[in-house]
Amino acid sequence: MAHEFSLEDLSAFLDDELPAERHLQVEAHLRSCPACSRELERFEKAGAAFREHGRRPLPAGLLGRMLRRLRPKSFKLDPTLEWGLILAVTLGIVLAGGVALKAYMPGLFSQIQQMISGAAGSLGQSN
Amino acid sequence: MTPEELVNRYSAMVYNLALRLTGDRADAEDLTQEALLKAVNGLPGFRGDADPGTWVYRITVNAWKNLLRAKAKWRFLRFFSADDPKAVDSEPADCPEAAPGPEALAQAQDLRRRVESALAELTPEERAVLVLRELDGRSYAEIAESLDVPLGTVKSRLVRARTLLAQKLGPEDA
Ligand SMILES: [Zn+2]
Numbered sequence: 001m002a003h004e005f006s007l008e009d010l011s012a013f014l015d016d017e018l019p020a021e022r023h024l025q026v027e028a029h030l031r032s033c034p035a036c037s038r039e040l041e042r043f044e045k046a047g048a049a050f051r052e053h054g055r056r057p058l059p060a061g062l063l064g065r066m067l068r069r070l071r072p073k074s075f076k077l078d079p080t081l082e083w084g085l086i087l088a089v090t091l092g093i094v095l096a097g098g099v100a101l102k103a104y105m106p107g108l109f110s111q112i113q114q115m116i117s118g119a120a121g122s123l124g125q126s127n
Numbered sequence: 128m129t130p131e132e133l134v135n136r137y138s139a140m141v142y143n144l145a146l147r148l149t150g151d152r153a154d155a156e157d158l159t160q161e162a163l164l165k166a167v168n169g170l171p172g173f174r175g176d177a178d179p180g181t182w183v184y185r186i187t188v189n190a191w192k193n194l195l196r197a198k199a200k201w202r203f204l205r206f207f208s209a210d211d212p213k214a215v216d217s218e219p220a221d222c223p224e225a226a227p228g229p230e231a232l233a234q235a236q237d238l239r240r241r242v243e244s245a246l247a248e249l250t251p252e253e254r255a256v257l258v259l260r261e262l263d264g265r266s267y268a269e270i271a272e273s274l275d276v277p278l279g280t281v282k283s284r285l286v287r288a289r290t291l292l293a294q295k296l297g298p299e300d301a
Contacts, residue, residue: 011286015260017267046292050261053239054246058142062156066138066163070130 003036004029010040014047128179130167137183138163140263144184147246147254148191158194162187184259184273191251238296245295249288252276256284257292 005013005026012018013026030037102109128136141162146155166183173182227235246254255274259265265273270281 007286007290008282011289012267012282015267015285017282042293042297043289046289046296047261049238049242049296050257050292053235053242054257055262056143056146058139059152059156062142062159063134063138066134066160067131069160069164070134070167 003033005036007039010036011043014040014043128170128173130170133166133170133179133183134163137166137180140180140258141183141187143262144187144255144258145191147258148188148251149194150251154194158187158190162190165190178269180263180265181269181272185275188255188274241295242292245288245292248291250284253284253288256281257288260285 009018009022009026013023016023018026030040098109101112138159142155142159145158145162146152149155149158162183166186169186173179249257252274256270259270259273267278267281271278274281
């Protein structure tokens with residue numbers, strides 16, 4: 001290029017990567033040189049086209065796959081432990097319910113008690 | 128930074144970098160996963176004052192170099208076996224996005240094709256510089272560090288990439 005600046009200078013000018021003094025020199029030159037201005041514009045358009053048409057989205061599922069691989073294993077309960085926990089919680093609720101029933105509604109409690117012993121008795125008879 | 132933050136923040140850029148380095152979608156997916164997993168494993172030793180992006184891109188580029196070496200070895204072995212090696216570097220598959228008007232769509236597709244044909248003539252390293260500069264706005268110094276090359280190399284690769292893109296986009300090529 002028969003000008004004071006190389007294409008590298010123009011490209012670096014576009015990216016604001018020239019030393020301050022050089023930047024000002026290029027800027028002044030561009031004002032009076034249509035050829036270099038055109039070159040700069042071509043570079044600008046090339047960058048813009050790549051930004052708009054060169055970017056690709058992450059393939060579906062890739063991010064999720066990577067995040068799943070990160071999840072610490074200690075956070076995931078062992079299945080037997082998980083079932084044990086569910087059983088313990090259920091038993092706890094039933095026991096607490098029974099205790100509460102006896103304390104606050106003794107009539108209903110004894111009724112249920114009789115029903116259960118009655119059912120157990122009929123079971124015993126049929127055997 | 129937590130591993131989740133790292134993956135969420137950098138996966139899209141790492142994928143674009145990997146795609147332009149490998150030129151192949153499947154390889155880019157593998158490389159993205161490998162690089163980010165390596166980064167996550169190295170997170171405890173990462174200096175907080177350094178730029179995580181530059182560090183992650185560097186890991187990606189190194190993983191790509193290892194992949195190339197492994198592939199070269201594989202090709203060397205395949206040389207002695209019966210079937211001839213199949214080209215691994217196909218152009219990235221095009222996935223058309225949301226459709227505007229047919230005319231705008233045709234124009235966008237034309238631009239996209241031109242961009243891809245310019246990229247096809249560039250080296251992976253030239254494409255990598257373009258990705259880090261144009262898609263992530265990285266400084267020349269950061270790009271030089273990511274790719275482990277001198278600053279002058281960053282400048283010259285960028286000029287070649289832009290010149291080729293401009294050529295393909297220019298009216299003389301229409
Ligand atoms: Zn000029």
